[in-house]
Amino acid sequence: MRWSIVVAVALHGARVWAACTDDQCSIDETETSILDFDFVDSSTLTEPVARVSGYSASSYSANNPNEDRFKVHIEKDTVFASVLDGHGGWHVAEYVHSNLINNTKAELVSIAAQSDSDKDAAIASKLEAAFLRTDDDLKALLLPTFELGFGQVNRVGACTMLAYLRGDTLIVANAGDVRAVLATKNESGHVVPHPLSTDNNAKHATEKARLEEAHPNEDNIVVCKSGNACYVKGGLQPTRALGDFVFKDAAFNTFRGSKQRGGGRFIPEPYTPPYVLALPEVQTHKLTSDDQFLILGSDGLWDDVSNEEAVELVQHFISLGQRDHASQALVELVIAHTAADYGVHASDIAALEPGDRRQVHDDTTVVILFFT
Secondary structure, eight states, X not given: OXXXXXXXXXXXXXXXXXXXXXXXXXXXXXXXXXXXXXXXEEEEEEEEETTEEEEEEEEEOSSSSOOEEEEEEEOSSEEEEEEEEEESSSHHHHHHHHHHHHHHHHHHGXXXXXXXXXXXXXXXXXXXXXXXXXXXXXXXXXXXXXXXXXXXXXXXXXXXXXXXXXXXXXXXXXXXXXXXXXXXXXXXSOEEEEEOOOOOBTTSHHHHHHHXXXXXXXXXXXXXXXXXXXXXXXXXXXXXXXEOGGGTOGGGSOOSSOTTGGGOOOXXXXXXXXXXXXXXXXXXXXXXXXXXXXXXXXXXXXXXXXXXXXXXXXXXXXXXXXXXXXHHHHHHHHHHHHHXXXXXXXXXXXXXXXXXXXXXXXOEEEEEEEEO
16 A cells, blocks of 8 residues: 555554655654545435446635535536636636536526437537636626726636536536546556546647637737646636636726726737637546546645546445545545645644635635546
């Protein structure tokens, strides 16, 4: 068992913090600490729905308040799960949390008439439509507020991930850098990660190339401050998101008076929006008996934990009969890694107040769906 799992089990199981170096950890049996989670939720279903037998979900703040949101919505034959990573504030994430799944259900009403051979593609199209509908509705609400002089609303957004499950169909729609990782058994019986999303971030070559092709005369279309910190027009790392309307619509880049009014940040010329897309990338997967669970996580998780580590840790908690706590263990592993990076005790990181924590780690939200 790798040291990362030893740390997470120590953090979660016995609530004993471990002091870690790069290659080993020592357990302090006298000191205990519990993370002050903002939200924790779990459920074991009496009967599986769309192959889902239960879930574990947790959210832990770095910002004050937490800018992440999550939702697991289970109906008779369908499961929806979302993770939303807000930036510039919590407001867009909260709006999407309240509206995206309802908009998706409304878009899906017409799907029943589709033949089975066409249904998956039709569902994927409806998920795309729901993202765009949610973004358009939000824009209509925010524009009058912006025009009143509340300039800061032009840069509030949310990376948005939605997983849809029905029967043996799993469809993941992603606008941003929330990540979906499916855990599946390989030929040797080992549980391994299989990504079902790509990180829509300006540091990635494919997204950078897309932006450069769409805006060929703008040298500042992507500005990199370091290898892992690249920004669309120097201002936003995600290349897809809901909200962030200054990157989408000129109406949010113009005031009728001084641009200093209202505190908004504006993009100078050359300016040819849209730069950031609300249209999600969609991946479809047919579940099999080899598929064990699905992890949805905000980038607060993936900044510190690899796909392999995450899958290994969740599988370990399943083997302990403690799957309900697996999402908390992943968050606690983020804190353990952060402490090791700074050369301090994990309890020192955990003791930081929300707001101060943002200097060392991000809001971290995890949803895990377990399959039969």
